Amino acid sequence: xxxxxxxxxxxxxxxxxxxxxxxxxxxxxxxxxxxxxxxxxxxxxxxxxxxxxxxxxxxxxxxxxxxxxxxxxxxxxxxxxxxxxxxxxxxxxxxxxxxxxxxxxxxxxxxxxxxxx
Amino acid sequence: xxxxxxxxxxxxxxxxxxxxxxxxxxxxxxxxxxxxxxxxxxxxxxxxxxxxxxxxxxxxxxxxxxxxxxxxxxxxxxxxxxxxxxxxxxxxxxxxxxxxxxxxxxxxxxxxxx
Numbered sequence: 246x247x248x249x250x251x252x253x254x255x256x257x258x259x260x261x262x263x264x265x266x267x268x269x270x271x272x273x274x275x276x277x278x279x280x281x282x283x284x285x286x287x288x289x290x291x292x293x294x295x296x297x298x299x300x301x302x303x304x305x306x307x308x309x310x311x312x313x314x315x316x317x318x319x320x321x322x323x324x325x326x327x328x329x330x331x332x333x334x335x336x337x338x339x340x341x342x343x344x345x346x347x348x349x350x351x352x353x354x355x356x357x358x359x360x361x362x
Numbered sequence: 363x364x365x366x367x368x369x370x371x372x373x374x375x376x377x378x379x380x381x382x383x384x385x386x387x388x389x390x391x392x393x394x395x396x397x398x399x400x401x402x403x404x405x406x407x408x409x410x411x412x413x414x415x416x417x418x419x420x421x422x423x424x425x426x427x428x429x430x431x432x433x434x435x436x437x438x439x440x441x442x443x444x445x446x447x448x449x450x451x452x453x454x455x456x457x458x459x460x461x462x463x464x465x466x467x468x469x470x471x472x473x474x475x476x
Contacts, residue, residue: 287466
């Protein structure tokens with residue numbers, strides 16, 4: 246078990262460009278979350294997948310943002326027409342199947358730091 | 363609307379001392395309360411979590427104390443070490459909710475001086 250992985254770790258882009266991030270959850274974790282973290286703040290929820298179904302999206306997720314989890318395994322987060330305000334750390338977390346207490350534990354990846362110039 | 367309030371914003375503790383970080387929540391639907399540790403440039407790592415059916419949970423040097431009536435919970439780090447220097451986040455979520463998304467506090471930057 247190698248934990249949650251994210252790629253790339255760092256991305257610098259110019260305003261107006263599109264970017265895509267990838268998250269590979271812990272194997273057999275069917276639940277996947279995206280969060281955004283700005284400097285000096287705690288992570289903020291963006292969206293949630295259970296298997297391949299996107300079950301919740303935050304109001305923070307404007308129409309420039311789209312997330313997918315096509316086969317219920319890895320997930321991608323795309324930001325179109327990036328703005329300077331999109332600069333942040335984008336974190337992915339996964340959670341195991343089941344109903345017991347341990348099934349509510351979310352495990353985070355290392356994040357993708359986006360800088361929009 | 364900030365649903366989880368965390369204090370202090372920063373904390374300096376001597377090696378071997380006790381670090382105490384406090385959080386308060388408003389939403390009575392919350393009933394799962396984890397603490398995360400985050401080092402610079404890394405993702406948050408789960409430290410310890412509690413549900414309100416118990417008032418205290420201990421794992422190694424880390425203890426959560428929970429006061430359901432006051433809607434407050436705290437993290438105690440015993441025998442604090444320089445390697446504990448990091449940012450700590452409390453969080454909350456509805457245990458039986460559909461998504462169990464985490465609502466985080468604003469973080470506490472802990473510095474343990476040798």
